[in-house]
Amino acid sequence: MTQRKRAVKTEPNYFHLQPEELKRVLSLALARGGDFADIFLEYRTSLSILMEEDIIKESSENVILGLGLRVIRKDKTGYAYTNDLSEEKLRSVALTASAIASGRAGQKFPFRRLRNLRTEKDVARARLVASSRPLQEKIQLVERAYRSALNYNQSIRKVQVAYGESLQHIKILNSEGVLVEDRRPMVKLVVMALAEKNGRRESGFCGGGGRVGLEYFKRELTPETIGQEAAREACLLLEAVDPPAGEMPVVLSPGHSGVLIHEAVGHLLEADFIRKKTSVLWNKLGKKVGSEQLNIYDDPTRPGFRGSYNFDDEGSRPHKTLLVEKGVVRGFLQDLLSARLMKKEPTGHGRREDFSCWPLPRMANTYIDRGDYDPEEIIRSVRKGFYVSRLSGGQVEDSGQFTFSVTLGYLIEDGRLGRPVRQATLIGTNLDILQKVEMVGSDLEFGWQTGTCSKEGQDVPVADGCPTMKISRMTVGGLR
Amino acid sequence: MKAASHDLRKLAEKLVQYGRKLGADEMEVTLYDGREFNVDVRLGRIENLVEADSRYCAFRLFKDKKVASASSSDLNLSTLQALVRKALTRASLTHADEFAGLPAPARFKVTEDSLKLYDPEVAGLRPQEKIKMALATERIALEDRRITNSFGASFVSNELRTILVNSSGFSGEYLQTYCSLSLGLQAGQGDHLVEDYWFSSKRHLRDLATPEEVARTAVERTVRQLNPQKVKTQNVPVIFEPTMTSWLLAFLFSCVSGTAVYQQTTFLAGRLGEKIGNDLITVIDDGLLPGRLGSRPFDSEGVPTQRTVVIENGVLRNYLCNTYAARKLNLPATGNGNGRGVVPNNFYLEPGTITPDEIIRSTRKGFLLTRVIGHGLNSVTGDISRGACGLWIEDGQAVYPVSEVTIAGNLGQILQNIELVGNDIQFESPVCGPTIRVGEMTVAGK
Numbered sequence: 001m002t003q004r005k006r007a008v009k010t011e012p013n014y015f016h017l018q019p020e021e022l023k024r025v026l027s028l029a030l031a032r033g034g035d036f037a038d039i040f041l042e043y044r045t046s047l048s049i050l051m052e053e054d055i056i057k058e059s060s061e062n063v064i065l066g067l068g069l070r071v072i073r074k075d076k077t078g079y080a081y082t083n084d085l086s087e088e089k090l091r092s093v094a095l096t097a098s099a100i101a102s103g104r105a106g107q108k109f110p111f112r113r114l115r116n117l118r119t120e121k122d123v124a125r126a127r128l129v130a131s132s133r134p135l136q137e138k139i140q141l142v143e144r145a146y147r148s149a150l151n152y153n154q155s156i157r158k159v160q161v162a163y164g165e166s167l168q169h170i171k172i173l174n175s176e177g178v179l180v181e182d183r184r185p186m187v188k189l190v191v192m193a194l195a196e197k198n199g200r201r202e203s204g205f206c207g208g209g210g211r212v213g214l215e216y217f218k219r220e221l222t223p224e225t226i227g228q229e230a231a232r233e234a235c236l237l238l239e240a241v242d243p244p245a246g247e248m249p250v251v252l253s254p255g256h257s258g259v260l261i262h263e264a265v266g267h268l269l270e271a272d273f274i275r276k277k278t279s280v281l282w283n284k285l286g287k288k289v290g291s292e293q294l295n296i297y298d299d300p301t302r303p304g305f306r307g308s309y310n311f312d313d314e315g316s317r318p319h320k321t322l323l324v325e326k327g328v329v330r331g332f333l334q335d336l337l338s339a340r341l342m343k344k345e346p347t348g349h350g351r352r353e354d355f356s357c358w359p360l361p362r363m364a365n366t367y368i369d370r371g372d373y374d375p376e377e378i379i380r381s382v383r384k385g386f387y388v389s390r391l392s393g394g395q396v397e398d399s400g401q402f403t404f405s406v407t408l409g410y411l412i413e414d415g416r417l418g419r420p421v422r423q424a425t426l427i428g429t430n431l432d433i434l435q436k437v438e439m440v441g442s443d444l445e446f447g448w449q450t451g452t453c454s455k456e457g458q459d460v461p462v463a464d465g466c467p468t469m470k471i472s473r474m475t476v477g478g479l480r
Numbered sequence: 481m482k483a484a485s486h487d488l489r490k491l492a493e494k495l496v497q498y499g500r501k502l503g504a505d506e507m508e509v510t511l512y513d514g515r516e517f518n519v520d521v522r523l524g525r526i527e528n529l530v531e532a533d534s535r536y537c538a539f540r541l542f543k544d545k546k547v548a549s550a551s552s553s554d555l556n557l558s559t560l561q562a563l564v565r566k567a568l569t570r571a572s573l574t575h576a577d578e579f580a581g582l583p584a585p586a587r588f589k590v591t592e593d594s595l596k597l598y599d600p601e602v603a604g605l606r607p608q609e610k611i612k613m614a615l616a617t618e619r620i621a622l623e624d625r626r627i628t629n630s631f632g633a634s635f636v637s638n639e640l641r642t643i644l645v646n647s648s649g650f651s652g653e654y655l656q657t658y659c660s661l662s663l664g665l666q667a668g669q670g671d672h673l674v675e676d677y678w679f680s681s682k683r684h685l686r687d688l689a690t691p692e693e694v695a696r697t698a699v700e701r702t703v704r705q706l707n708p709q710k711v712k713t714q715n716v717p718v719i720f721e722p723t724m725t726s727w728l729l730a731f732l733f734s735c736v737s738g739t740a741v742y743q744q745t746t747f748l749a750g751r752l753g754e755k756i757g758n759d760l761i762t763v764i765d766d767g768l769l770p771g772r773l774g775s776r777p778f779d780s781e782g783v784p785t786q787r788t789v790v791i792e793n794g795v796l797r798n799y800l801c802n803t804y805a806a807r808k809l810n811l812p813a814t815g816n817g818n819g820r821g822v823v824p825n826n827f828y829l830e831p832g833t834i835t836p837d838e839i840i841r842s843t844r845k846g847f848l849l850t851r852v853i854g855h856g857l858n859s860v861t862g863d864i865s866r867g868a869c870g871l872w873i874e875d876g877q878a879v880y881p882v883s884e885v886t887i888a889g890n891l892g893q894i895l896q897n898i899e900l901v902g903n904d905i906q907f908e909s910p911v912c913g914p915t916i917r918v919g920e921m922t923v924a925g926k
Contacts, residue, residue, distance in 0.1 A: 052743065055575035058547050058820060061563060065554035066534070079530045083553040096531045099607075135573050158744055194744060194860065203745065203860045243865070245888065245924035246713040276522070278629055280671055356534065395853045395867070398631075398666065399673040401884055403854030403867035425856040425865040425886045431671055475710075477856075477865050477886020477924040 318348025371440025
């Protein structure tokens with residue numbers, strides 16, 4: 001393990017660019033009077049494998065190589081990127097990005113020595129880094145997941161398994177002299193199972209992965225479990241009834257329901273929406289917005305998690321960030337630009353999809369901390385209501401209106417889970433729903449490590465979690 | 481970009497030859513050469529300014545009916561050749577698939593000129609002009625006192641050359657442009673905020689809506705939502721505005737895609753020739769409409785694009801297939817290929833004759849759907865469940881805005897229940913349709 005780590009530090013220079021060259025480019029970028037400039041270099045390889053109809057149907061490999069250069073002048077950002085890393089091209093990229101700045105000319109690169117920040121304790125938990133393992137090993141994982149889903153029972157008609165891995169090497173250099181290099185492994189195994197009975201068809205999903213190595217599929221979550229879970233969900237849905245419609249008490253299952261907090265709280269505490277005053281929470285720092293039982297964090301340092309990183313995509317070290325404490329807003333998710341404009345400390349939440357994108361304040365691993373209630377007691381407290389078991393995603397607007405899509409739910413009847421319920425959308429407004437969080441359970445869990453968050457066209461991997469929770473009233477968008 | 485085009489085509493040919501030499505039975509290489517400009521302005525100032533050009537290579541190869549693909553933004557020949565060698569190794573470890581392979585060579589008659597895909601005005605427009613348009617759009621909107629905040633206005637333009645070469649003798653390329661002007665706004669006070677946006681997107685600058693038009697529409701759409709109410713849960717007719725018909729059609733597309741059909745992940749599998757909708761429903765996919773956003777001379781596999789009738793007066797006539805799905809289903813390929821998937825070209829609902837105003841006026845009680853949030857669409861079952869905002873209609877008039885409700889229904893039933901089809905199709909996106917009224921859906925609220 002330690003040997004591999006050391007090896008990484010001296011790995012070949014993927015970018016064929018020396019710090020001196022990059023410093024020259026940054027100097028040129030600041031020559032028109034920018035306040036700040038940075039370079040983001042990326043070399044990423046990824047592999048995907050698809051199995052359906054009993055065969056390994058396809059594999060695909062992808063290479064991303066490129067450089068993004070940003071110049072900031074007050075609140076203006078100039079951005080240019082290229083996948084041609086010749087010095088001539090980089091000079092033209094620097095000039096393009098600096099076009100937004102038109103201040104005094106001739107600023108010099110303000111430091112002599114670079115501060116090379118190192119990873120202290122790698123958040124990746126990858127002993128068997130996927131990209132260094134033979135293809136056969138991955139094909140076996142895919143086949144095992146496929147068989148276990150297909151053999152679950154007679155109703156399973158079709159199964160699809162998708163495996164994906166990537167290894168991203170990054171190098172960041174900024175005009176404050178910070179130099180960061182890191183490598184970020186990621187894997188994902190996802191199963192879709194299709195069940196059919198009496199002419200009715202339903203599908204189920206399950207998956208796992210994160211910033212982990214292939215040993216994860218031995219220790220944490222086996223391909224068999226993933227396959228069976230997908231099949232089980234599809235079969236349960238064959239027996240499911242149409243969802244109810246209207247306002248009712250809602251109980252959220254632990255783990256998957258973290259999507260709710262991602263939408264209802266996380267996005268609206270991203271610092272760009274705060275400083276632009278478009279978020280309904282922009283003036284709520286220090287104010288009570290929800291139930292006393294709500295303690296909410298975003299923690300990019302959780303080992304092995306999909307949303308974790310050693311440095312964010314601006315080279316800042318991330319911190320576990322307290323967002324809400326006993327229902328009171330305590331913090332925002334900051335990147336460098338927003339932190340500078342708001343005169344706050346960066347929290348290490350500046351992220352980007354790849355070198356062609358500039359960083360934005362983003363979530364990493366967002367969760368509601370555990371509360372006091374026994375989960376059983378929470379369900380027992382509801383006479384008639386809706387239990388959210390699995391979710392496929394959600395969306396929020398700056399006004400606070402948000403939705404999340406339930407793929408599998410249950411009716412709650414006299415304090416017990418009743419029949420399974422198919423697809424429904426739940427909708428609410430965050431300031432209203434956060435007040436209505438009536439009970440928070442003691443059973444904090446995280447959802448599957450398969451989540452992706454979209455913002456302004458940029459996708460980044462995230463995770464979220466929560467304990468069992470009860471919301472006293474929420475609109476369930478059903479059919480009956 | 482002429483010289484670049486020549487070099488890139490040479491690179492594609494070289495890679496095809498390299499793959500064949502190392503033992504690939506068939507090989508297909510696509511190269512993209514793009515140029516992007518994007519300016520975001522907010523509250524009268526430039527917020528972000530992006531200019532870049534980038535290239536990208538993607539290929540597929542087949543050996544013994546086994547397939548492997550790869551892509552790279554590093555166009556170094558040695559990098560690409562290494563990817564070809566690794567792809568051949570990967571292919572040998574996957575399973576043979578009798579349906580895999582390139583399409584038979586086909587002749588295509590149209591050119592980028594006859595399709596009007598390229599506008600030199602977009603390519604030649606100076607950054608200052610683009611910034612000015614974005615600034616003007618936002619400024620006009622902010623003159624309206626009811627608008628309290630802005631998400632900003634953007635002008636985006638890009639140019640993209642696509643080059644496709646394969647080992648069956650296909651060699652083609654086309655150059656296209658795209659431009660868009662958009663604006664997002666917020667209205668309201670304190671904790672009671674509403675938001676919406678408007679945009680125009682075209683291939684040709686002269687077709688783009690003016691800053692005034694984009695601003696007026698964005699303002700109107702935003703302020704009409706002020707002081708919304710939540711309605712009681714009920715079943716009512718739902719009127720879809722054109723942007724709403726677009727997502728309904730995008731969902732329909734995913735249900736008639738040949739890939740979903742052979743995978744049996746759509747409720748419309750196995751139903752060709754059946755009456756799946758009422759007589760008002762005619763849905764076309766057409767890759768040959770001059771100047772439209774979804775037009776192209778050939779698809780990602782070199783299959784010529786065409787006009788395909790998907791639904792004719794309610795009868796399901798065709799699925800949209802790439803070469804692979806076509807072979808699996810024993811149907812013709814329709815020029816909708818996109819990598820290993822299927823994409824729409826211009827996929828649209830044929831407009832009717834009635835105006836959107838007439839549709840609203842003829843509605844005694846109903847819900848005019850203007851925005852949705854969330855993603856509750858299930859192609860296996862056709863189920864739809866989404867968060868919704870809109871206007872409540874009584875006696876042919878909008879009486880108050882509605883928010884925090886959901887709409888739910890099933891696409892199969894909706895296709896049978898579309899009562900009115902408007903005449904207001906705009907082609908602002910490749911998937912589009914006019915205003916429609918659906919007989920009944922569940923609106924869930926209080």
